Each structure stands twice: as C-alpha cells, then as structure tokens.
Amino acid sequence: MSHSDTRSEREQWQQALAARCTDPSFIAESLLALLPGLDNRPVATRFSAAVMRAKVTDRMTIRCRRDGGQAIYAKAYYDGDFGCLAYRWLRYLWENDFGPGSNEQVPEPLGYVAQEKMLWMRAASGLPVSGFILAGPLEQAKRLMWMSARWIAKFHTRLVPDLQVESPCERMEVLRTAGLLAKVAAACPEQTSLLLDLVHQWKEVASVANFPPKIVTVHGQFRPEHVFVQRDTVVGIDLDKLTLSDPAKDVARFVHSMTKTCISPPEDVSRIAALAEEFISAYDRYAPGNLGNLRYYMALYSLKELGKVWKNKKLDDADRAAFGRMHLAGFQRWAQSHSRFPSAP
Numbered sequence: 001m002s003h004s005d006t007r008s009e010r011e012q013w014q015q016a017l018a019a020r021c022t023d024p025s026f027i028a029e030s031l032l033a034l035l036p037g038l039d040n041r042p043v044a045t046r047f048s049a050a051v052m053r054a055k056v057t058d059r060m061t062i063r064c065r066r067d068g069g070q071a072i073y074a075k076a077y078y079d080g081d082f083g084c085l086a087y088r089w090l091r092y093l094w095e096n097d098f099g100p101g102s103n104e105q106v107p108e109p110l111g112y113v114a115q116e117k118m119l120w121m122r123a124a125s126g127l128p129v130s131g132f133i134l135a136g137p138l139e140q141a142k143r144l145m146w147m148s149a150r151w152i153a154k155f156h157t158r159l160v161p162d163l164q165v166e167s168p169c170e171r172m173e174v175l176r177t178a179g180l181l182a183k184v185a186a187a188c189p190e191q192t193s194l195l196l197d198l199v200h201q202w203k204e205v206a207s208v209a210n211f212p213p214k215i216v217t218v219h220g221q222f223r224p225e226h227v228f229v230q231r232d233t234v235v236g237i238d239l240d241k242l243t244l245s246d247p248a249k250d251v252a253r254f255v256h257s258m259t260k261t262c263i264s265p266p267e268d269v270s271r272i273a274a275l276a277e278e279f280i281s282a283y284d285r286y287a288p289g290n291l292g293n294l295r296y297y298m299a300l301y302s303l304k305e306l307g308k309v310w311k312n313k314k315l316d317d318a319d320r321a322a323f324g325r326m327h328l329a330g331f332q333r334w335a336q337s338h339s340r341f342p343s344a345p
Contacts, residue, residue, distance in 0.1 A: 010056050010078055017076055017116075018051045021062045030074070034111040034120055059083075059240065063123075071123040072110070075240065080117035086240040087112035087119045089160050093239065096158060104151045105235045124237050126230030133224055133261045133275065134268055141271075145279040148227045148254065151234040153286035156216040156247045163217060168246035168293065169206075173300055180307040188310060198303060198328075201335040205299050214290065215244050222250040223257040247290040251283050252297035260305065265326040280341050294341065295334050302331035 020026045027049050052061040058078035063071050077083030090109040093099075098106045110120040129148055132141045181199065185192045219226075220241030228235040255276045262268040284291055306327040309320060333342045 007056060010058060013078055014056065014060055017060060020116075021049050021051060021074070021076075024048065027064050030113055030116060030118065030120070034113075062118075073107070073121050073123055075119045075121075077117045077119070080114060082240075083117045083119055084112055084114065085162060088162065089242055090119070090121065090239055092160055093155075093158065097154070098158070103232050103234065104154045105233060106239060107235065107237055119240075124228040124235035126228040126233065126235060128225050129227040129229060130224035130261065133258050133272065134263065138271060138274065141275055142278045144227075144229055145275050146282040147229055147232075147234050148224070149279050149282035150286055151227065151236050152219065152222055152250055152254070153283055153290075155219060155236065156250070156287060156290065158217055160217045160242055163242055163244045165215065166218070166243035166245040168249070170249070170297065170300060173304065177300065177304040177307065180304060180311065184307050184310045191310065198306075198331065198335075201332075202299050202303055205296050205335050214247070216247045216290075218243050218245040218247065219250050222254050224254065224261075225257075246293055246297075247287065248292065248294045248297055251280065251291060252294055252301060255279060256298065256301040256305070259302075259326070259330060262323075262326065265322045269326060277341070284341070291341070295337070298334040299331055302327050302334060306331060 049062055049064045052063050052073075060076045062074040062076065064074065065071050075083070075086070077086070087109060090106055093106045094109055098104055099108070105124075107121040107124050110122065112119050129144045132144055181195050185195055219236065219239065220243055221238055222236070226236060226238045228237065258272050258276060262272060280291070280294070306324060309315065309323045309327055312320065315323065
C-alpha cells in the first residue's frame with residue numbers, strides 16, 4: 001500500500017469518526033459502560049463533544065463534556081491493537097505510583113472501547129506548563145521546571161511492559177535533518193559551506209557520544225504543553241509514544257521545545273535559557289548519570305530547527321535572520337562546549 005493510499009484511508013477514517021463523535025448519543029453510549037453513575041436523562045442534554053485535532057495522523061483526540069462539567073477525553077486509534085496497548089500502558093502507570101495519592105500522575109484511564117478503538121480518560125487537572133514559559137514571574141516558572149523534572153525523572157524509573165526498544169541515535173531525526181539541510185543547500189547555495197561545517201561539528205559530537213548510559217521508559221513527546229500542574233501535583237499527558245531508549249531524549253525535547261515558543265529574539269532568549277538551565281539542573285539532581293548524551297540530542301534538534309528556519313519562506317528576512325541566529329547560537333553552544341551542560345551566554 002502506498003503512502004498516499006494510507007493517508008487517504010486515514011482521512012476517511014477521521015471524517016467518519018468525527019461525524020459520529022459529535023453525536024451526543026454516540027458519546028453517551030460509549031461512556032455509559034465506563035461511568036455507571038450516569039442517570040437516564042436525555043443524552044442530548046448531557047453531552048457535548050468536539051474533535052481537538054484536525055491533523056491527519058493515525059490517532060484522533062476528542063474532548064467531551066457532561067452537563068458542562070469536567071472534560072473527559074477519548075483517543076481514537078486507526079490501529080486498534082495499538083490503541084489497546086496504549087490503554088494498558090496508561091493503566092499500568094495509573095496503578096503503579098502515577099495515580100491517586102501521588103504528586104506525579106497520569107490521566108485516570110476509564111477504559112478502552114474495542115469496537116470504536118477508543119481509549120477514554122479523565123482530563124488532567126491544572127494548567128499546562130507551556131503557559132508560563134514566557135509569562136508570569138520567573139521564579140514561578142523555575143519552580144514549574146523543577147516539578148516537570150521531578151515528574152519525568154520518576155517516569156524514567158518505571159519499566160512499562162510491552163515497549164519496543166528505539167535506537168538512541170535518533171535515526172529518523174537524523175534522516176529528516178539530512179533531507180532538510182539538503183533542501184536548504186539547494187535553495188540557498190550561499191549557505192552550503194556553513195551547513196557543511198555545522199554537520200561536521202555535529203558529527204564530532206556524535207563520535208564521542210556514549211550510547212546509551214542506560215535504557216529507560218521514554219515518553220517520546222515530553223514537552224511543556226504535555227505537563228499540567230495544580231498545586232503540588234503534576235500530570236503528564238499524551239502517553240502513547242512510549243519506547244525504551246535514552247532518557248536524555250526526553251530532557252532534550254523538553255528543553256528544545258521551549259526555544260520554539262520564542263516570539264521575539266533576543267528578548268525571550270535569556271528567560272528561556274534560564275528556564276532550560278533550571279530544568280536540566282533539576283533533572284540531573286533527581287536522576288544523576290542519565291544525561292551523558294544530552295549534547296548530542298540538543299545539537300541535533302538545534303540543527304534541525306535551524307534548517308527549518310532557513311527554509312521557511314513565510315518568515316520575513318529580519319525574522320529569519322533573528323531566529324536563525326538564535327538556533328545557530330544554540331547549536332554552537334552545545335556542539336562546541338566541553339561541558340556536559342553548557343550555560344547560555
């Protein structure tokens with residue numbers, strides 16, 4: 001089956017499911033078996049639903065509300081076997097120190113409806129950490145960095161069953177980055193010499209990397225928008241890309257994702273750099289010995305982002321230059337430093 005055929009099938013699946021999921025009767029029937037406390041009032045007055053993601057992937061997120069109360073989320077999967085597996089992962093974490101009574105939690109799993117390939121869960125309480133990266137007092141944001149680091153450090157100690165091992169080298173990211181840089185070189189020949197120099201610098205980082213210091217359960221998409229905080233409780237969401245790999249990947253993704261929230265370089269850079277250092281220091285305190293390859297991943301992600309900025313035709317020349325300088329400085333800081341955790345300038 002070709003990639004286009006697969007995409008077309010996913011589009012048809014999402015369109016059909018989206019139509020059903022906005023029907024209150026469908027939502028009620030799906031939830032009745034999972035929430036036995038529901039009464040018998042007309043379902044149309046009790047439920048509303050909306051599709052939260054329109055991007056064509058092999059999964060779709062639906063948000064439901066009952067009588068205007070707390071949201072309940074469903075994740076529907078094109079591959080039902082994987083959906084069932086994702087439910088088992090969430091259930092395992094909920095029952096093993098990431099449930100009630102813990103300051104580090106995952107969303108409460110309500111059940112898996114095999115017929116619709118849907119995993120149901122309660123909404124995470126609190127506010128996402130992403131809302132505080134550029135807003136609010138810096139000390140408050142630093143505290144959230146420590147809380148986020150505490151959550152992921154504890155998560156890395158849990159060996160979730162039925163996970164596949166993923167190469168620590170980030171092979172797919174390397175291939176995507178190589179393809180992206182080739183396109184940049186073709187479109188901007190004047191950048192070719194610099195690109196070759198950057199690739200050689202990154203190769204030097206890769207050659208001294210020690211793959212891996214240990215293999216742990218890796219979140220796979222750990223970013224500030226996937227971390228919710230309420231008082232002293234932290235809830236991590238989007239737990240359906242788990243693998244066994246290098247824990248430094250999650251730390252690098254979290255740090256790098258903060259740089260992509262930057263709106264006005266260099267105004268935002270110093271704040272983001274301070275928060276990144278706080279997060280890395282906190283994680284290293286909670287999980288010493290896990291960040292031997294952090295330089296490798298940070299250099300790789302920065303190089304990829306630099307290529308995306310240079311290729312982006314929607315940016316005006318001034319913004320392209322400003323964001324380019326920001327990501328280039330980030331790459332060089334990680335690639336050229338002899339320290340494990342180089343400080344921001």
